[in-house]
Amino acid sequence: MSFRNFRVSYVEEQAVKSLLEKFSANENRLMKEFLAKDTNKTGQLLVNDWCAIVTRVLELKLPWRTLKSRLVDINSNGMVLYESTFRLQELQCALNSSPTAVEKKSCLFSSNKRSFLFFLLAKTKSLSSHL
Numbered sequence: 619m620s621f622r623n624f625r626v627s628y629v630e631e632q633a634v635k636s637l638l639e640k641f642s643a644n645e646n647r648l649m650k651e652f653l654a655k656d657t658n659k660t661g662q663l664l665v666n667d668w669c670a671i672v673t674r675v676l677e678l679k680l681p682w683r684t685l686k687s688r689l690v691d692i693n694s695n696g697m698v699l700y701e702s703t704f705r706l707q708e709l710q711c712a713l714n715s716s717p718t719a720v721e722k723k724s725c726l727f728s729s730n731k732r733s734f735l736f737f738l739l740a741k742t743k744s745l746s747s748h749l
Contacts (some may be wrong), residue, residue, distance in 0.1 A: 640676050645704055647675050652700040662697035672703075 641648070651671040655663055663671075668690065669682035686692065691702040 637678075640678065641703060644675050648672070648703065651675055652703075656700070660697075661699055661701055662693060662695075663700050665692075665696065665698055668698040668700060668703075 648671065651674070652663060652668075653659070655667050655671065665683060665686060668686070672682055673679060682689075686698065689703065691699040693699055
């Protein structure tokens with residue numbers, strides 16, 4: 619891995635870590651908004667609704683439609699399973715673990731998108747500990 623790639627990975631790790639902290643700090647507000655929008659209590663929201671709520675609550679204007687594939691689960695009808703938003707906290711725990719423990723936790727992430735993000739974070743943490 620080149621130094622430039624390492625720097626990009628490190629910046630990505632810090633950005634994801636910051637984003638995870640935002641989700642965690644606002645979990646109650648997010649759930650309240652998700653539940654208010656989900657009047658039938660299906661556990662699902664339209665992508666537009668999920669994006670609007672996350673933007674409003676977190677006060678971050680990010681490309682949520684693009685990021686959603688790495689942040690939440692989407693069902694076969696294209697609906698966001700909004701409770702999956704908070705599974706990201708598992709990644710936060712992994713960031714605070716040793717690389718060996720991180721590798722053992724990889725079985726917690728069943729979807730490829732989370733596995734990729736988890737792998738990226740674990741590798742970056744492992745490399746940074748050798749500097």
